[in-house]
Amino acid sequence: MADSSGQQAPDYRSILSISDEAARAQALNEHLSTRSYVQGYSLSQADVDAFRQLSAPPADPQLFHVARWFRHIEALLGSPCGKGQPCRLQASKGRRVRPQWSPPAGTQPCRLHLYNSLTRNKEVFIPQDGKKVTWYCCGPTVYDASHMGHARSYISFDILRRVLKDYFKFDVFYCMNITDIDDKIIKRARQNHLFEQYREKRPEAAQLLEDVQAALKPFSVKLNETTDPDKKQMLERIQHAVQLATEPLEKAVQSRLTGEEVNSCVEVLLEEAKDLLSDWLDSTLGCDVTDNSIFSKLPKFWEGDFHRDMEALNVLPPDVLTRVSEYVPEIVNFVQKIVDNGYGYVSNGSVYFDTAKFASSEKHSYGKLVPEAVGDQKALQEGEGDLSISADRLSEKRSPNDFALWKASKPGEPSWPCPWGKGRPGWHIECSAMAGTLLGASMDIHGGGFDLRFPHHDNELAQSEAYFENDCWVRYFLHTGHLTIAGCKMSKSLKNFITIKDALKKHSARQLRLAFLMHSWKDTLDYSSNTMESALQYEKFLNEFFLNVKDILRAPVDITGQFEKWGEEEAELNKNFYDKKTAIHKALCDNVDTRTVMEEMRALVSQCNLYMAARKAVRKRPNQGLLENIALYLTHMLKIFGAIEEDSSLGFPVGGPGTSLSLEATVMPYLQVLSEFREGVRKIAREQKVPEILQLSDALRDDILPELGVRFEDHEGLPTVVKLVDRNTLLKEREEKRRVEEEKRKKKEEAARRKQEQEAAKLAKMKIPPSEMFLSETDKYSKFDENVSMVCPHTTWRAKSSAKGKPRS
Secondary structure, eight states: OOOSSSSSOOOOHHTOOOHHHHHHHHHHHHHHHHHOOOOOTOHHHHHHHHHOSSSOOOOOOOGGHHHHHHHHHHHHHSSSSOTTTTOOOOTTTTTTTOOOOOOOOOOOOOEEEEEEEETTEEEOOOSSSSSEEEEEOOOOBBBSOOBBHHHHHHHHHHHHIIIIIIOOOOOOEEEEEEEOOSSSHHHHHHHHHHHHHHHHOOOHHHHHHHHHHHHHHHEEEEEEEHOOOOHHHHOOOOOHHHHHHHHHHOOOOOOOOOHHHHHHHHHHHHHTTHHHHHHHHHHHGGGGOTHHHHHHHHHHHHHHHHHHHHTTTOOOOOOOOEEGGGHHHHHHHHHHHHHHTEEEEETTEEEEEEEEEEEESSTSSSOSSGGGGTTTTHHHHHOOGGOOSSHHHHHOOOOOTEEEEEEEEETSSBBOOOOTSSEEEEEHHHHHHHHHHHHHEEEEEEEEGGGGGGIIHHHHHHHHHHHHHOOOEEEEEEOOOOEEEEEEOOOTTTTOOBBHHHHHHHHHHHHHHHHHTTTOOSSSSSOOOHHHHHHHHHHHHHHHHHHHHHHEEEEETOOOTTSSSOHHOOOOOOHHHHHHHHHHHHHHHHHHHHHHHHHHHHHHHHHHHHHHHHHHHHHOOHHHHHHHHHHHHOOOOOOOTTOOOOOOOOOOOOOOOOOHHHHHHHHHHHHHHHHHHEEEEEEHHHHOHHHHHHHHHHIIIIIIIIGGGEEEETTTEEEEEEOOHHHHHHHHHHHHHHHHHHHHHHHHHHHHHHHHHHHHHHHHHTTGGGGTTTTTTTTTTEEEEEEOEEEEEEEEEEEETTOOOOOOO
C-alpha cells in the first residue's frame, strides 16, 4: 500500500500484535523514525487503526514521532476512538481531507448523419482521413442556359458544403467537372451551325414552306413514336406553333403581298420552326460538319454563362474544376487499364464495359445504387446519348446492358487519337477518370442530381472499381431531389425550364436560397408562387427582427449600463435560446435538416418578439446584450447557409454589394438626429395645434424617406424606430398600403351608396298607392281581379282605394 508521496506505507500488523502499550509505542516510533512518513493532510484507515490503540500520547520525549501524529489524529477526530471501537474518518469532521471527485455523467455528443444513397439510410458520417473530406460533384453539361433545376442541385450542395466546412469544421476539398464533350453538345453545336448557315442564305418564302413541310414528316413520326407524356406534350406544342406560323406565310404568298409583309412572316416562321428545321438539317447535313472548333465554341460560351449564374446565386466556386476536353489523355489511360483488368472489350473501334464479367466477379457488384433498374434499356440508351444508339452501335455490344467507355467517332463528330482509332470519351467514363486522377481510389462524398443515380452513377461506380480493383470508390453518395413546375420535372429536353437569370429577375438570390433551405435537400421541391411567397415572408420576418434589434442596440447606455440585471423574462428567453441552439444542432446532425432548422429559428425569433413586445408594453427597455447574442447567432447561421452574402455584422446587409457596413455606419447617426428633430417638431405641433406641420411630418415618413430606403416607425409614447430597408421593398410596402387604403375607401363608398339606395328605395316604396303596392309581386300571387284582389294558395286579400286613399279589406 503506497502513501500519497508514493512511498510504501509501514506494515502495522506486527506493531498491533504487541500487547504492552509502552512497547507498542516504542515500536511505532521506530517505524516512523526510519521512514519518511509524511502524508501531509491525507490519512488512511491503517494510520487510524495503529494510533487508536494508544490511550494517550507517550510521555517519553524520545517518542516525539508518535506524540506528534497522535495529536494530529486527535485534532481531526476530536478524540481518540475507544479500544475495539471502529474508528473511521468522516468528511464532515475532516476539515483538511479532500473529498473524492467524480466527473459528471454528461450526455452523448450528437454525431452527423447523412442520407447515403448506397444504403438508402442515414449513416454516421466518418471521413477516411481525420477531418479531411474529399468530395466530387457532377457538374453541368454545357450546351444551353442554366435553369432552376440546376440551381436546385448546386445551391443544395453549396449549403451542404458550407455546413460541413463552417459548422462541423471539416476540411472539405470540393471538386466539380464541366462536361464539354457529349452527344447533346455535339448535336446542338451542329444544329446551331447549320441553322445559322440556312438563315444566312435567306431562303425564299416558297422554299422555306417546302423545307418546313419536309421537316414535319420525320418530326410527326417521332411524335407518334414518343410514349413519354411530358415529352409528347412538348413536341405537340412545337408542332402547333409551327402550324400557326405557317398559315400567315402561306396566305401572304397566295395573296402576293408586298416583300416586307412576306419577310415579316418568314422571320416569324423561322423563329417558331428553329428546332424543327435544326433537327432536319442535322439529320441530312450533320455528317458534313468537320470543324472541331464548332464543337468547342458552344460549351465554352455556356460554361461562362453557368459560372456567372453560380456567382449571382452566391454559390461557392469549387476548389478545382475539371473539363473533359482537358483530360482526354487521362481518360484514354483509364479505359486502357479497365481493358487490361479484363472488364472492357474493343469492338469496331469503340470500347465497352463488360457488365456481366464485372457482376460475376466475387469482389464486385453492378448496380449498387439502383439494382432494380439494371436492364432498363430506355434508361441505358438515354445514358449512351442520341448519337450512340443506332442499330449498328447497339450491335457492337456483347450485352444490351454494356455501356460505352470510348466511342469511335463518326463523320460530323469531334475526335481524338487513341490506341483503338480516332474517337471520343463515353459520358460515364469522364467523371471516373477525372475524379480518380484528383481524389484517388476512394473518395468520401460523391454528389449529383437524383436522376443521375442510374445509369450514370452506377456505371461510374462499376468502371472506377474495375480500374482500382476495389469495392469502395465512393463512401457516401448524396443525391439532391428534383425541382418541378406544376408537378413536372424541369428539363432542358422538355423545354419547360425557367432560366436562372429569369428567376433572378423576380426574386433575389437570398430568397431563392431561403426557399431551398425551407425544404429537405434530398426531396422533390415544387417551384411555385406559393413556395416563393413562403420564402419572401420568412425573409421579411427575420429582417424585421434584425432591424428592431439594431434599433434597440442604438439606444445609448454607459459602459456599466450595458450589463443589466436579468429578471425572469430574460432567464426564460435565454433558456429558450439555448434550447433552440441544441435543437438546431440536432437537426443539422440529422442529415443537415435545414427545414427543421428554419422552423426552430422562426420559433426563436417569435419568442424574442414576444419578449420585446412585453417590455415595450410596460415602457421598459429590453436587455440589449441578450438580444444581441441571439441576433448574432442567427446571423452566424444564415452566413453558414450562404443566405447572407457579405460580411454583415448583424442581420441582412443593406444596400448593394460591399456597401452594407459603410452605408449603415455613415448614415444612421444623421437619420437618428433627423428622427429626434422630427419628434420634437411633432410634439410642438400637437401642443400648438398646427395640423399642417403634422401632415408634413407624415409626408416625410410615408413619401420621402421610403424613396431613400429609410423607414420611420412611430409608436405612441416611445421614440421613433429608424430602419434602413431595401428601397424596392419599401416602395412595394407603400404601394400595398395605398392599395389596401384605396380598397377600404371604395368599400366605404360602396357601403354608403348601398345605404343611400336602400333609403331611397324605402322612401319610394312609401309613396306607392295601396292599390299598386303588390302588383309587382307576381312570384307570390297567381292573379289579380278587377278590384285588385290577390289570390294565393293560402289567402285572399282585397284592397280598394277610398276617397282618402286608405286601403280597405
